[in-house]
Amino acid sequence: MVLILIVMFGISVGLVFPTLSEAQKEQKTFVTHSGGVITTSGEVIDPVYSDSTMEFDPMEYLRDFNYGKISKLPDGTTVREFTIIAEDDKVMEVSPGVFYNVLTFNGTVPGPTIRATEGDLVRIYFINNGSKEHTMHFHGIHPAEMDGVFEIVGSGGGRFTYEFEAGPVGVHPYHCHVMPLEEHIVHGLYGVFIVDPKEKRPPADEMVMVLNGLDTDFDTENNFYAANTIPFYYQHHPIQINTNQLIRIYVVNMVEFDPINNFHLHGNLYHYYPTGTDTVPSSYTDMITLSQTERGIMEFEYTYPGKYLFHAHKVEFSEKGWVGIFLARDNLSQESVEADYGT
Numbered sequence: 001m002v003l004i005l006i007v008m009f010g011i012s013v014g015l016v017f018p019t020l021s022e023a024q025k026e027q028k029t030f031v032t033h034s035g036g037v038i039t040t041s042g043e044v045i046d047p048v049y050s051d052s053t054m055e056f057d058p059m060e061y062l063r064d065f066n067y068g069k070i071s072k073l074p075d076g077t078t079v080r081e082f083t084i085i086a087e088d089d090k091v092m093e094v095s096p097g098v099f100y101n102v103l104t105f106n107g108t109v110p111g112p113t114i115r116a117t118e119g120d121l122v123r124i125y126f127i128n129n130g131s132k133e134h135t136m137h138f139h140g141i142h143p144a145e146m147d148g149v150f151e152i153v154g155s156g157g158g159r160f161t162y163e164f165e166a167g168p169v170g171v172h173p174y175h176c177h178v179m180p181l182e183e184h185i186v187h188g189l190y191g192v193f194i195v196d197p198k199e200k201r202p203p204a205d206e207m208v209m210v211l212n213g214l215d216t217d218f219d220t221e222n223n224f225y226a227a228n229t230i231p232f233y234y235q236h237h238p239i240q241i242n243t244n245q246l247i248r249i250y251v252v253n254m255v256e257f258d259p260i261n262n263f264h265l266h267g268n269l270y271h272y273y274p275t276g277t278d279t280v281p282s283s284y285t286d287m288i289t290l291s292q293t294e295r296g297i298m299e300f301e302y303t304y305p306g307k308y309l310f311h312a313h314k315v316e317f318s319e320k321g322w323v324g325i326f327l328a329r330d331n332l333s334q335e336s337v338e339a340d341y342g343t
């Protein structure tokens with residue numbers, strides 16, 4: 001009975017999930033990604049850095065789609081050009097007082113969401129301003145030499161131009177493919193590539209959620225989990241949505257080390273399109289399970305206003321940051337929430 005009262009009290013004061021328990025008590029010594037030797041409990045990383053050098057706003061990232069610089073070929077094909085710069089010296093305050101050495105595409109983790117329509121010519125001007133070798137490897141269909149695996153791009157300003165036809169329709173990750181791959185990925189060199197069908201999907205409030213983990217003490221286990229990098233962000237800053245409006249989420253699992261992740265939605269079910277390659281959903285569910293780089297499109301709408309949790313039903317992950325809230329309202333402005341497809 002006492003236990004029930006304690007649990008009820010916890011819920012009543014909003015402790016839906018407790019904040020992160022202390023990551024590790026035991027001090028360990030590591031060689032950091034930047035080559036420094038540090039001793040840390042996992043709470044403070046790279047103490048040589050005293051300040052964050054990276055600004056990242058998960059709310060802005062959520063609905064930020066980069067359609068590139070658009071032009072046309074003589075045959076009418078749309079060309080979309082993007083410049084992507086890799087860096088590996090940034091530091092991000094991922095949680096209060098927790099500094100993490102991140103590797104970035106265009107200065108953020110994840111990198112920009114690149115978006116094109118099936119059949120467009122995508123051209124990526126890639127510049128490696130990092131201190132290590134990096135590449136961009138896109139999931140999708142393209143020539144071998146555009147795969148970003150064997151064409152290593154040197155540090156200190158190395159360049160490569162990736163060019164391919166956008167396809168297939170769906171949501172795909174892109175990431176660095178230089179060894180040690182796990183390290184380059186877990187430190188942030190990834191992003192999302194959306195290929196829209198020529199016949200557009202129905203209008204919706206569209207969002208991107210990259211499910212990621214952060215190994216802040218370099219022991220090949222994640223200390224934090226998140227949707228879009230910052231643990232607990234969308235719990236403390238609920239995502240505002242309209243009732244009776246279609247919500248479309250492009251979800252990509254980039255968690256390393258842990259074999260699976262999942263996505264549970266409260267008070268609702270969603271239609272799920274694995275990899276987004278089909279226009280007919282494969283399931284209507286409130287739970288999907290995703291392995292490394294598995295991804296898909298979720299569609300749903302809320303009938304009733306209110307606060308709804310979404311989180312990993314792998315409770316360890318939600319207790320370490322992968323949890324958020326949708327705040328559904330009846331009268332939210334429709335402005336700026338519907339995708340314009342950049343056309």
Ligand SMILES: [Cu+2]
Pocket residue numbers: 133134135176177178184189
């Ligand atoms: Cu790399």
